[in-house]
Amino acid sequence: MKTAFYIVLTLIIFSCKQSKEAEVIIAPSQVEDVTQEIAGDLNETSGTIPVTFELEYINAIYESYLDLKAALVNTNAGDVASIASDIEEMIKEMNGTDQQLSKLTSFLEKMAASSEVKKQRLLFENVTDEVEKLLSGKVTSGKVIKQYCPMAFDGKGAYWLSNSKEIRNPYFGDKMLKCGVVDIEIQ
Template sequence: MKNVFFVAIAIALFSCKQNQEAEVKTAPSQHSDTAVITSTGDLNVTEEFVEVTFKTEEATQVHRAYLNLKGAFVNTDAEDAASVAKDFSQMLTVVPSADTFSALKSNLDQIATSTNVDKQREVFEDVSKSVEVYLSGQLATGSLIKQYCPMAFEGKGAYWLSDSKEIRNPYYGDKMLKCGVVDKEIE
């Protein structure tokens, strides 16, 4: 009788161990041995990036400023997002086609005057749309990576642009850093 009892316990432990292992397995992009946080604590760092060039210096500056803003949201840093948005907005006032950026500038000003990262992120969605429209017509070489998180804004979903195919979610930051998919490459 004791042997049957020990065999039953061994089978139960083995079965539970098998089930636990199945539950803990993660997708390749989610492996914990992949360092995401750098020594500076920046969650936005990726191992690879997609090179892109633009027809104008203005477009290059807009792209760079946008990526800095996205990075602030990935790091869930409302203060940095406000500062970057303020600089981005000021940069738009001196570019040759400043009048084409009025809606974008207004959105950036909203981010710059807010300290609530959730409210800032809502406006960032509109910033992403404006920047995508502008940069799509300015590509010289390479591509823009358009990514999507289906869970953003209570399941409504939202898009953003990236310079990497690796997901760094600006709508959730460290809560769901790699939640999202590459929607398309804009060439």
């Protein structure tokens, strides 16, 4: 009986002993690499898919749209506003009377006027819809990748267009850079 008592007492003493947590030390070279990676262009991918359209102005709008997406991926409200303004002006110079293009310019105008990335991202969803309508059925070579993030806008989800199958999420930027899936390929 005494032996059992001593065994239980020994177990209690050892179980009450405070354990020290392992201390993690990060070497300076590791910290620098991570910092450099985050500081770079978050929209960068290993490869892009070329595409051409029936009309040259659609090429120009699509290329500018990709610049707009990149600015949102990098969470740069100033660049977003500037690029949105440039696209709006380009469309007005080309063919501002077309109803579909006027809807697009309206969203771009609001985007350019905003300095809040959150509002710009909400408007980007509308811009994406209008750009998709504009280029659908007009691809002459290559393809446009339509991607989807189910978590955007509190679980409502949102789409965007890309020239790469690699996900670079414009709705979350660096917070959830690779959140999303390839939905379809527009050819």
